[in-house]
Amino acid sequence: MNVLIVDDEDLARLRLRALLQALPEFDVNVVGEAGDAAQALAQLNTHMVDAVLLDIRMPGLTPHEGLHLAARLRAMPQPPAVIFVSAHAEHALKAFELEAVDYLTKPVRTERLRNALQRVQQRLQPLSTMQAVLQEAPALVVSDRGRVLRLPLPEVLVLKAGQKYVTLRTPGHEYVLDDSLSELEQRLAALGGNHLRIHRNALVARHAIRELALREGGEPGEESGDEAGGWAVRVAPLDEWLSVSRRQLAAVRAALAGRA
Structure with missing residues (x-):
């Protein structure tokens, strides 16, 4: 170097x-x-x-x-x-x-x-080396505050964009990533990941979506933050609720019905 x-x-x-x-x-x-x-x-x-x-x-x-x-x-x-x-x-x-x-x-x-x-x-790191790592197994390679990690795709439950970073949630950990949400979405798709954008700032693994509900004080289709009312999904095993935007509501319903 x-x-x-x-x-x-x-x-x-x-x-x-x-x-x-x-x-x-x-x-x-x-x-x-x-x-x-x-x-x-x-x-x-x-x-x-x-x-x-x-x-x-x-x-x-x-x-x-x-x-x-x-x-x-x-x-x-x-x-x-x-x-x-x-x-x-x-x-x-x-x-x-x-x-x-x-x-x-x-x-x-x-x-x-x-x-x-x-x-x-x-x-x-040479691109060829990174590609070889990715081909070993279906896993997302990320950098979390200087550490390079390989996360198996089934463990990648939620990716949520904040003002400066993207947080990635697995069943037992939370990671802070420098990559943009759009870039991570493309990488997940290329790896065969089955993740759904539920809001402009959030991706969720389809297999982790357990429930779609209209929270108290919300209106159907309302684009709101986590603290406000509106449509939201419950993510297992985290048992957390994440807001769903109006334009993604149909896709979330289809995912729950097993059609997407």
Whole structure:
């Protein structure tokens, strides 16, 4: 894994290099260091870089030069993964909008850096290797906060989109995923999964749907949140109720009747 360290502080770069050397399992090669955006771009023109450890506040045209550099990296034909390293936590939301792999706050802890590198490693995994894993058995391969997991399709009961992440529920666990709900729906279909979209923000395994009911205070076809009234399905074995949208109501009824 080729890594470029970008930070205007010599001691900060030295510490990051030491932390990387303390994680031999990733076989990290620090191809260079840079103290500002111009130096970083020069290094990127010279070396093939898999990941950039990038500070946010550096010398440049703006106080947050690292964010602007990340935006430029994102536009590259083969952009490196970006791991932000900052003494300030308030830029985390903007960092993830730029599709950063992780956001580490100084002083960086070894375990947090390990998790970030695991995410980079997952991105670098050859497509052929991932396809081979998928072909071994009908299972969904997901990344949950740095861990790569294979979940047998019958255990994938509910996928629900929130503001930033998708939560996946199995009979005994809940996982937080970075993938979009639409992407997960396509992957499940390609694997032969039998999951039904019951709402714009939720997928449910057909075999887990036990009951469709109009909850108190709701009207037929009302698109509502979980807390409000409206049509909902009970999911077993979780024994939880999830809202059903008007446009999906017929499909849910057909699934319960065994016609879909």
